[in-house]
Amino acid sequence: MDFETRAIHDGQEPDSATGAVTVPIYQTSTYVQEEVGVHKGYDYSRVANPTRTALQVCLASLEGAEHGIAFSSGLGATTTIMHLVNPGERVVCVNDVYGGVYRMFSQVYEPKGYEFTYLPAADVSANLADHLDERTRIVWIETPTNPTLNIVDVHAAAEAAHAAGALVVVDNTFATPYLQQPLALGADVVVHSLTKYLGGHSDLIGGFAATNDPTVAERLFFLQKSLGAVPGPFDCWLVLRGLKTLAVRMRQHCDNARAVAEFLSGHPRVERVLYPGLPDHPGHDVAARQMRDFGGMVSFLAESEEGAVELVARTKLWLLAESLGGVESLIEVPARMTHASTANAPFAVPRNLVRLSVGIESADDLIADLEAALVRAPAARA
Numbered sequence: 001m002d003f004e005t006r007a008i009h010d011g012q013e014p015d016s017a018t019g020a021v022t023v024p025i026y027q028t029s030t031y032v033q034e035e036v037g038v039h040k041g042y043d044y045s046r047v048a049n050p051t052r053t054a055l056q057v058c059l060a061s062l063e064g065a066e067h068g069i070a071f072s073s074g075l076g077a078t079t080t081i082m083h084l085v086n087p088g089e090r091v092v093c094v095n096d097v098y099g100g101v102y103r104m105f106s107q108v109y110e111p112k113g114y115e116f117t118y119l120p121a122a123d124v125s126a127n128l129a130d131h132l133d134e135r136t137r138i139v140w141i142e143t144p145t146n147p148t149l150n151i152v153d154v155h156a157a158a159e160a161a162h163a164a165g166a167l168v169v170v171d172n173t174f175a176t177p178y179l180q181q182p183l184a185l186g187a188d189v190v191v192h193s194l195t196k197y198l199g200g201h202s203d204l205i206g207g208f209a210a211t212n213d214p215t216v217a218e219r220l221f222f223l224q225k226s227l228g229a230v231p232g233p234f235d236c237w238l239v240l241r242g243l244k245t246l247a248v249r250m251r252q253h254c255d256n257a258r259a260v261a262e263f264l265s266g267h268p269r270v271e272r273v274l275y276p277g278l279p280d281h282p283g284h285d286v287a288a289r290q291m292r293d294f295g296g297m298v299s300f301l302a303e304s305e306e307g308a309v310e311l312v313a314r315t316k317l318w319l320l321a322e323s324l325g326g327v328e329s330l331i332e333v334p335a336r337m338t339h340a341s342t343a344n345a346p347f348a349v350p351r352n353l354v355r356l357s358v359g360i361e362s363a364d365d366l367i368a369d370l371e372a373a374l375v376r377a378p379a380a381r382a
């Protein structure tokens with residue numbers, strides 16, 4: 001069945017006890033047993049909970065995966081996956097990875113003796129084999145990257161990684177399974193922040209991992225219960241509700257982002273627009289091949305850092321806030337906000353970069369608000 005249908009029905013049979021059409025919020029920690037060890041498949045909610053199971057089944061289906069495992073946050077999913085790696089082993093990672101993932105890798109795992117190599121997206125696509133060795137356990141990819149919207153060729157990277165015996169993990173948060181299916185492109189594990197497009201309404205924190213590898217899946221289910229970074233049933237229910245409209249939301253996010261990127265491209269006070277949907281973007285062709293559409297995130301370079309900081313304070317409709325992927329449009333300066341943790345990294349984001357999470361309001365209203373904020377910017381130096 002098609003994506004839209006699976007998003008609404010998979011894992012979500014009407015409740016057998018009551019006929020409820022919507023999966024109930026099973027707000028319970030424990031489950032009665034008829035006799036020792038005899039129960040209906042649930043014994044304790046850290047191990048399993050029916051609302052969480054419905055989410056895991058639905059989202060696995062959307063990613064084309066056999067197995068789905070939900071977590072309390074995107075970073076909860078990431079740290080659990082990092083338990084597939086041992087101290088002394090290496091992770092090769094795209095260098096403009098999400099700031100929180102970089103902070104975890106560099107400040108939590110590196111001091112414990114894990115090794116990390118950071119490569120530009122273009123190198124992960126084209127020369128990955130040159131950077132792998134027998135100690136490389138994971139190749140960690142994000143595409144499009146946050147916040148510079150670089151594109152990694154997942155298929156090419158997976159071929160190189162597999163030849164060297166490494167697992168390929170793709171953070172699919174920016175694209176969502178509606179736009180891109182990394183497992184079909186050769187990845188071994190897909191990871192998500194549910195907080196973003198999948199929840200879609202800026203009202204929860206959650207994470208998710210999916211895989212078709214039975215050994216990896218068994219280990220991740222074991223780690224889910226053993227490390228304990230599990231989501232509560234209400235948050236799972238909110239994500240299930242968000243998934244039902246994922247396809248229609250993503251279509252609108254993409255249309256609006258395209259319109260905003262085109263408007264900014266022609267604006268004299270914008271130095272450069274970073275959007276994979278623009279034909280001059282270096283990753284445009286790969287993105288066109290591996291994605292259904294180009295997503296709802298747009299970044300651009302303002303005239304200066306001060307220009308960027310002043311601009312984001314002037315918009316009215318675009319809310320100045322971290323995070324992304326909700327129905328409402330958000331604007332931020334990554335170097336000062338979401339990516340402050342990469343400030344001392346060799347690949348720190350440009351100080352004048354502005355990141356837009358383009359929502360599903362009227363594109364005309366969004367453009368008018370940006371236009372007004374840009375008009376009042378100080379004049380460019382001659």
Ligand SMILES: *Cc1c(COP(=O)(O)O)cnc(C)c1O
Binds near residue numbers: 073196
């Ligand atoms: C937000 C985000 C994360 C972390 O997810 P949380 O739910 O905030 O823990 C990881 N990767 C990307 C690309 C993100 O945008």
